[in-house]
Amino acid sequence: MKRLPFWPTLLVLAAVAVMVGLGIWQLQRAQWKEDLLARYAAAEKLPPTAFPAVPVPDENLVFRRASGNCLEVVKWDARAGRNRKGEGGWRHIASCRTGGAEGPGMAVDYGWSRTSDAPKAPGLSGPVTGVIDFDRDRVFILVSETAAPGLEPSEKPSPAEVPNNHRAYAVQWFLFALVALVIYGIAVWRRKG
Template sequence: MRLPFIPTIIVVAAMATMIGLGVWQLQRKAEKEALLVQYGAAAEMLPVAWPETPDTAYLYRRATGYCLAPVSWRAIAGQNIEGEAGWRHIASCRTGGGEGPGMQAVMGWSQNFDDPEGWEGGEVTGTITLDPEYGLRLVSDEPVAGLEPVARPTPEEIPNNHLLYAIQWFFFAAAAGIVYLLALRRRLRA
């Protein structure tokens, strides 16, 4: 029996691509594990001053920054320390000189979307985490008046699903091979 050339090439190429993606996910798993170890170690380091420029090397470090004045507020979905769903209130702070990115500071949690009132700024101590819009944000240990404490960010909340993704790609490659062999078998019978 002669194998159909073009379908065989397509299936073999697809299987090779899927196996390659599975191997890549295994490599990503190792990279993510190393990153999580780095973040865990950063959480145990001595506190630093709020960085002037966003740098992911500071993620999960304890830090202190000074908010000269909150320029604006925004609310994003989040949890308080008891795990209740609601809104984290983030102050966009002026940090001095009008230069640089300033500081994004999570100043507390509430079930109300409205901006908190009355806080004029000051020293903020907490944990540095990612902010998709501004690079970094500081999650304050102490909430401002009228808000509750937010859940403290930890590296343990970062998922590492790369092993499952690798298994998924290897399964897809095996399924493609089995389906192709069944199709060849059916063709041979005909």
């Protein structure tokens, strides 16, 4: 019986070990994500809070009802989004001044429309209530429960929309490891034959 080639075997076993390690890591990430989603679901049931005056990395605020005060809309930004009927279009995000001459500021999703054109809502200011979400840059945003004039309400943020694919990724890594071993086994068997 021939011995297995040392270096190729070592390389394949090292690759398999890395893939299994990545699979285990994804299982740990799945548990972390499940805990995070449970906190998000609990936040929906908490009493309303004030929108944070300064940016804080507290993910316990995400999906919680909140209120803030938009003293003045400084600028508008349009981002892809959906309305409450699930139709695709544009979310209209206002950068609001909340105090002093400049800020600290607050981002408010004032609603949805089919176009990216800035809404015609002059003088839009005052108290805003809604749900805290984060945008694509992981910055807090208050999704207003009522839309600005000329807009429809944006889709309400929900923890159900946050994906948890980590278990599927773990299965993929374990399958990659298995496939690597099978392919290597076939290659060694053919070499001996």
